[in-house]
Amino acid sequence: xxxxxxxxxxxxxxxxxxxxxxxxxxxxxxxxxxxxxxxxxxxxxxxxxxxxxxxxxxxxxxxxxxxxxxxxxxxxxxxxxxxxxxxxxxxxxxxxxxxxxxxxxxxxxxxxxxxxxxxxxxxxxxxxxxxxxxxxxxxxxxxxxxxxxxxxxxxxxxxxxxxxxxxxxxxxxxxxxxxxxxxxxxxxxxxxxxxxxxxxxxxxxxxxxxxxxxxxxxxxxxxxxxxxxxxxxxxxxxxxxxxxxxxxxxxxxxxxxxxxxxxxxxxxxxxxxxxxxxxxxxxxxxxxxxxxx
Numbered sequence: 162x163x164x165x166x167x168x169x170x171x172x173x174x175x176x177x178x179x180x181x182x183x184x185x186x187x188x189x190x191x192x193x194x195x196x197x198x199x200x201x202x203x204x205x206x207x208x209x210x211x212x213x214x215x216x217x218x219x220x221x222x223x224x225x226x227x228x229x230x231x232x233x234x235x236x237x238x239x240x241x242x243x244x245x246x247x248x249x250x251x252x253x254x255x256x257x258x259x260x261x262x263x264x265x266x267x268x269x270x271x272x273x274x275x276x277x278x279x280x281x282x283x284x285x286x287x288x289x290x291x292x293x294x295x296x297x298x299x300x301x302x303x304x305x306x307x308x309x310x311x312x313x314x315x316x317x318x319x320x321x322x323x324x325x326x327x328x329x330x331x332x333x334x335x336x337x338x339x340x341x342x343x344x345x346x347x348x349x350x351x352x353x354x355x356x357x358x359x360x361x362x363x364x365x366x367x368x369x370x371x372x373x374x375x376x377x378x379x380x381x382x383x384x385x386x387x388x389x390x391x392x393x394x395x396x397x398x399x400x401x402x403x404x405x406x407x408x409x410x411x412x413x414x415x416x417x418x419x420x421x422x423x424x425x426x427x428x429x430x431x432x433x434x435x436x437x438x439x440x441x442x443x444x445x446x447x448x449x450x451x452x453x454x
Contacts, residue, residue: 164203164231164260165313168342168367172202173425174432175453176233176344176369177444179204179225181216190221193441194228200445200454201230203260205344205434208235212272219249222258233315234258237266242282243291243301250295254310262315262344263288263335286331286338289314293339314339319346319390320357320370328390329360336364344434347373347384349393351423358429367431370424374437374447375413378402414443418450425451 167174177197182190197204204225208218222232234253236246250261265285269277283291291301298309316335322328332343343361348354348370361368373391375381378401381393397416404412417435424430437444448454 163313164233165341167202168431171431173453174202174367174369175200175448176203176205176432176434177201177441178434178436178438179206179221179230179232179441180210180439181207181218181221183213183215185216187216187224191224191228194225194230196442197444198228198230200448201435202432203231203233205233205235205262208237208264208266209240209272210267212239212267212269212274212277214272214274219253219256219258222253223256226257231260232258233260233262235262235264236288237264238281238283238285238288239266239269239279242280243287246283246288247291247295247300250292250310250312251306254295254312259311260313260315261292262317263292263340264317285316286334289316289335289338289340296339313341315342315344316340317346318343318357318368320348321346321350321353321392322390323392325357329357332361333364336366340366342367342369342431344369345371346390347371347436348420349391349397351420351429355429369432369434370430371434371436372417372420374410374417374435374440374443375401376440377406377409377413414447415450418447421447421451421453425453 206218206222222234225232263285269279292312292314295310298306318332319328381398384391385393401409401412421433435444
């Protein structure tokens, strides 16, 4: 079954991430593909994540297909204007890539080429509209194309943003622009996520809750201080602290698995998106602990 079919079948979907490396040595990345194949339903291929230059997401998405892993092509508006974005989308389509996640993208000031010029000709809502247009056989200028795309397009949302109202407004706009599924920013407060899902359930879209595995107390504090829209509750920080440094990562994995299990058993979301961030080899174990394997 395709990722689209899995979501539409109401099966609890699981996605993870494949991070293209900086450089041409892809041995570790291919190892991660083989490790995740047959376990997850699709893999997000990040697009110069955090504005750090890496192998392009289209090339890595094609490698995913060749290794039996369905890709979700992340596409950001930071590095290309509307001509480049549409051209890349057409290229992805003819390569057999069916899923695309439309994102505005982190500013270049966050990355390793701070002298680069950010483009942002359009933003995520406009990119979603562009994908919808390409699926209908027309480009952003209304020109008819020789052959349409057939993308299953998604977007991102931050359910624990404070205040939440701007995120809900953007969520509504993305649905109207053509988003069919959402993957969220990392969540740690299931109660707050339930409140967000009450709003999301008013729309015919699928939502995969995002999880970033906590490695340590320091990581939790860093997220709280530096990443807007993420809030690790004090009780989770205390749980990791009580486990001690040697068992901090193991406890973080347990927390992720516990939350995933709750979402699935209570039918809160349509699936989960596990962002291991350099610990892709831990994803199968987290899934095992969550009862997904």
